[in-house]
Amino acid sequence: MVEHEVIIIGGGPAGLAAAIGAREEGIEDILILERDNNLGGILNQCIHNGFGLHTFKEELTGPEYAKRFVEKVEEMHIPYKLNTMVIDVNKDKVITAVNEEDGVIELKAKAVILAMGCRERPRGAIHIPGSRCAGIYTAGAAQKFVNIDGFMPGRDVVILGSGDIGLIMARRMTLEGGNVKAVIELLPYSGGLKRNVVQCLDDFNIPLKLSHTVVKIHGQDRLTGITIAKVDENRKPVKESEEYIPCDTLLLSVGLIPENELSEKADVELSGVTGGPIVNESLQTNVTGIFACGNVLHVHDLVDYVSEESILAGKNAARYINGKTFDEVFIEVNTCDGVRYCVPKFINPENITKSISVRFRVGDVYKDKYISIYFDGHREIHIKKRILTPGEMETIKLTEAIFKKYPTCKEITIKVEGE
Amino acid sequence: MFDVVIIGAGIVGSSIARELSRYKLKTCVLEKGSDVATGSSKANSGIVHAGFDAKSGTLKAKLNVQGNIMFDQLSKDLDFPFRKNGSLVLCFNKKDIQKLEELKEKGDRNGVSNLSVLTKEQLSALEPNLNENVEAALYAPTGGIVCPYEMTIAFAENACMNGVEFNFNTEVTDIIKKEDSFIIETNNGRYGSKVIINAAGLFADEINNMVSKEKIEIKGRKGEYCLFDKTVGSLARMTLFQLPTSMGKGVLVSPTVDNNLLIGPTALDIPDKSDTTTTREGIEEVIDKARLTLREIPVNKTITSFSGIRAHAVKDDFIIGEASDVKGFINAAGIESPGLTSAPAIAKMIEEIVGRILSPSFNENFNPIRKGIPRFREMNNEERDNLIKENPSYGKVICRCETVTEGEILNAIHRPLGARTLDAVKRRTRAGMGRCQSGFCSTKIVSILARELNLSEIEITKFGGASYLLIGENKELMNP
Numbered sequence: 001m002v003e004h005e006v007i008i009i010g011g012g013p014a015g016l017a018a019a020i021g022a023r024e025e026g027i028e029d030i031l032i033l034e035r036d037n038n039l040g041g042i043l044n045q046c047i048h049n050g051f052g053l054h055t056f057k058e059e060l061t062g063p064e065y066a067k068r069f070v071e072k073v074e075e076m077h078i079p080y081k082l083n084t085m086v087i088d089v090n091k092d093k094v095i096t097a098v099n100e101e102d103g104v105i106e107l108k109a110k111a112v113i114l115a116m117g118c119r120e121r122p123r124g125a126i127h128i129p130g131s132r133c134a135g136i137y138t139a140g141a142a143q144k145f146v147n148i149d150g151f152m153p154g155r156d157v158v159i160l161g162s163g164d165i166g167l168i169m170a171r172r173m174t175l176e177g178g179n180v181k182a183v184i185e186l187l188p189y190s191g192g193l194k195r196n197v198v199q200c201l202d203d204f205n206i207p208l209k210l211s212h213t214v215v216k217i218h219g220q221d222r223l224t225g226i227t228i229a230k231v232d233e234n235r236k237p238v239k240e241s242e243e244y245i246p247c248d249t250l251l252l253s254v255g256l257i258p259e260n261e262l263s264e265k266a267d268v269e270l271s272g273v274t275g276g277p278i279v280n281e282s283l284q285t286n287v288t289g290i291f292a293c294g295n296v297l298h299v300h301d302l303v304d305y306v307s308e309e310s311i312l313a314g315k316n317a318a319r320y321i322n323g324k325t326f327d328e329v330f331i332e333v334n335t336c337d338g339v340r341y342c343v344p345k346f347i348n349p350e351n352i353t354k355s356i357s358v359r360f361r362v363g364d365v366y367k368d369k370y371i372s373i374y375f376d377g378h379r380e381i382h383i384k385k386r387i388l389t390p391g392e393m394e395t396i397k398l399t400e401a402i403f404k405k406y407p408t409c410k411e412i413t414i415k416v417e418g419e
Numbered sequence: 420m421f422d423v424v425i426i427g428a429g430i431v432g433s434s435i436a437r438e439l440s441r442y443k444l445k446t447c448v449l450e451k452g453s454d455v456a457t458g459s460s461k462a463n464s465g466i467v468h469a470g471f472d473a474k475s476g477t478l479k480a481k482l483n484v485q486g487n488i489m490f491d492q493l494s495k496d497l498d499f500p501f502r503k504n505g506s507l508v509l510c511f512n513k514k515d516i517q518k519l520e521e522l523k524e525k526g527d528r529n530g531v532s533n534l535s536v537l538t539k540e541q542l543s544a545l546e547p548n549l550n551e552n553v554e555a556a557l558y559a560p561t562g563g564i565v566c567p568y569e570m571t572i573a574f575a576e577n578a579c580m581n582g583v584e585f586n587f588n589t590e591v592t593d594i595i596k597k598e599d600s601f602i603i604e605t606n607n608g609r610y611g612s613k614v615i616i617n618a619a620g621l622f623a624d625e626i627n628n629m630v631s632k633e634k635i636e637i638k639g640r641k642g643e644y645c646l647f648d649k650t651v652g653s654l655a656r657m658t659l660f661q662l663p664t665s666m667g668k669g670v671l672v673s674p675t676v677d678n679n680l681l682i683g684p685t686a687l688d689i690p691d692k693s694d695t696t697t698t699r700e701g702i703e704e705v706i707d708k709a710r711l712t713l714r715e716i717p718v719n720k721t722i723t724s725f726s727g728i729r730a731h732a733v734k735d736d737f738i739i740g741e742a743s744d745v746k747g748f749i750n751a752a753g754i755e756s757p758g759l760t761s762a763p764a765i766a767k768m769i770e771e772i773v774g775r776i777l778s779p780s781f782n783e784n785f786n787p788i789r790k791g792i793p794r795f796r797e798m799n800n801e802e803r804d805n806l807i808k809e810n811p812s813y814g815k816v817i818c819r820c821e822t823v824t825e826g827e828i829l830n831a832i833h834r835p836l837g838a839r840t841l842d843a844v845k846r847r848t849r850a851g852m853g854r855c856q857s858g859f860c861s862t863k864i865v866s867i868l869a870r871e872l873n874l875s876e877i878e879i880t881k882f883g884g885a886s887y888l889l890i891g892e893n894k895e896l897m898n899p
Binding site for chain 1: 646650693695696697698699701702719721722723724725800801803804807808811812814815816819820822854855856857858859861862865866876877880881882883884885886887888889890891892893894895896897
């Protein structure tokens with residue numbers, strides 16, 4: 001069994017940044033395992049721009065953003081294996097992987113960084129009734145066909161779900177010659193970033209039908225149309241509002257799920273809300289020496305935040321190898337009153353240098369409300385927000401100074417408040 | 420001129436084809452779909468019934484019990500997944516326990532072995548996730564589960580290896596009876612045959628009624644199912660039926676041979692026999708009814724829902740035998756549950772009839788053994804490593820959810836009756852059957868199919884016909 005200090009599962013934006021973080025902190029022996037045939041992950045198919053505004057203060061495409069990190073990994077001579085699928089990890093940090101050249105390999109790591117990303121929720125998971133004909137794709141699969149393989153999956157397109165990939169694909173399909181008839185969203189608000197609604201739908205006159213859903217899929221061989229309906233306040237379709245839209249393609253952008261089947265094999269505890277591991281301030285999971293970052297931890301809106309988080313995970317894995325432990329729990333972070341979850345779940349202030357970013361999402365749209373953060377019942381932070389939506393992740397930096405102010409704090413609570 | 424033409428490449432047609440390949444017969448299977456198992460055989464409960472359910476004395480009862488016994492050997496010879504996990508018929512009301520006893524008696528009469536009625540206490544150890552309302556159950560240790568399409572593929576491949584010709588995308592449009600033979604008109608040319616076997620499933624009535632004055636009627640009865648992720652597959656160990664109540668026939672909850680959890684089916688007579696759509700009401704009904712069986716139905720772990728259509732004969736038994744007014748025309752029609760279980764016994768019965776008509780000699784080259792596609796996911800690491808050393812394409816995982824390698828997909832494409840469509844690859848390898856439902860691997864499999872079949876990606880379909888996946892290259896639509 002070959003041993004390595006840090007093994008990173010996944011060579012997408014999270015894995016690349018984690019590798020860089022670990023190397024910057026002095027770890028020589030790092031290995032990235034990537035299942036696809038190149039590094040960069042899903043960024044390679046995200047050929048639109050808008051990446052890197054925070055990290056590089058410029059607007060890059062997905063492949064350009066990935067290239068910056070790939071080049072750095074190459075410059076740093078960090079080894080990686082492509083076309084290599086990890087099929088098992090256990091809590092002793094023994095990783096089993098497989099590829100064409102090496103066959104089945106067993107690797108032992110001192111620290112493992114989980115960076116496998118997420119997958120799209122399929123049609124079956126949301127029970128759309130009707131025919132199971134050709135012409136129904138997740139937005140990401142369609143994106144791969146168009147942006148990597150150069151093929152159009154359809155002509156007349158309806159998109160269900162207004163997640164960011166769905167919005168981006170509405171624009172892409174239009175630019176490639178398709179006719180995007182509508183984007184249908186179950187909720188009364190978009191699940192994507194505001195800027196994507198404006199740039200991908202409004203600018204192309206594509207209607208966004210909020211509080212609607214697809215109630216039936218029609219077609220024998222290939223999709224011929226869908227029936228949509230308005231939904232009531234309980235999200236149940238209203239029969240009288242049914243409307244038929246002829247189309248040959250339905251794209252689904254109905255949610256992303258952190259892909260943690262491997263994590264579970266290593267006994268990593270997952271959050272029922274995010275679907276990702278429960279981590280502390282150092283991004284360590286409940287299993288000592290296993291860290292998680294990026295979309296496998298929780299679904300991010302912006303890759304910039306993935307990079308930032310993942311560099312930290314890499315650095316902490318390095319610190320762990322150099323003898324530091326992250327197992328002590330001091331403060332539990334809880335959420336309520338409209339805040340669905342936050343990452344991290346536990347904070348040990350001793351491990352914070354300067355500040356820590358706490359990231360969270362709300363469960364509904366709130367206008368002119370406050371985000372409040374309580375330290376053992378004392379409201380320490382109270383920030384006015386013009387708008388809060390589930391589609392936009394919130395980040396609040398908690399500084400070392402705040403923690404010094406509450407040296408005995410056991411619980412931090414984050415909530416939405418009216419005033 | 421063929422000796423035998425079998426119409427339909429579902430489980431019935433394929434098992435008959437395999438049985439007849441034991442003889443020196445020129446046999447051909449005509450199938451209107453693009454693959455084997457594209458009708459009722461691909462979407463059903465996948466249950467190997469013990470045989471207590473059918474009315475004593477019927478063909479259903481007889482062939483069920485005979486068929487059940489054959490599965491151990493067949494699954495070994497033909498290498499298809501089969502598990503004798505046992506079954507329970509659950510009773511939810513103390514006063515219905517008598518009905519379990521009656522069911523047991525019927526089973527005993529039908530020749531089912533080792534049936535017993537278990538008490539609530541005995542059940543809680545066997546099936547820890549049963550709903551508290553379960554009072555007792557009929558236990559059938561000979562009940563089992565099978566993958567219905569893999570089973571069909573296995574029979575068809577073995578038949579093909581042994582010389583049976585399969586013609587897909589070939590729909591029979593008319594049959595003309597000649598003196599000692601038939602002319603079969605199809606959309607794909609004309610076939611001559613001495614004997615015809617009608618295994619056309621839902622459309623067996625149309626085929627029969629083309630030649631026989633003894634009209635039959637097959638009705639489509641739709642059943643909807645929900646399939647759950649492997650992480651919850653162990654919620655049921657055995658196949659759990661519900662004792663029919665005044666509320667109607669229940670649904671089953673069962674693990675599948677691939678360790679998913681399956682619930683269903685509904686039962687609804689439908690006018691359009693090709694209507695395999697799922698409905699909101701159907702899915703809700705299945706989930707509601709399944710809640711009676713298990714304490715918890717993990718709705719958030721659903722990966723897909725689907726529906727299949729039973730070929731229900733109005734006569735309410737299998738219709739098997741030579742038509743009395745058309746010599747050489749043999750029906751294997753109205754094969755609904757327990758049709759999958761009975762199929763091997765139906766094939767034996769047909770073999771006898773064909774033997775009587777044509778008196779064929781044995782095919783001394785008949786090889787009963789068919790080796791399936793290696794299942795990377797089920798191997799240990801040493802086996803995997805050896806396989807990859809032998810053929811590196813087994814080291815490239817294409818479907819991450821089900822751990823299916825490129826080697827398996829290539830094998831599926833290049834073996835007898837090889838896969839030509841995305842769904843054909845899926846049914847042979849499980850690529851795309853997992854929790855992401857082919858979101859990640861479909862693009863890759865389309866490229867592999869195009870490369871291996873020397874086609875453009877644009878020509879690749881989901882399941883044949885006009886089920887195209889791609890309509891052209893980028894921007895092609897802008898320059899008409």
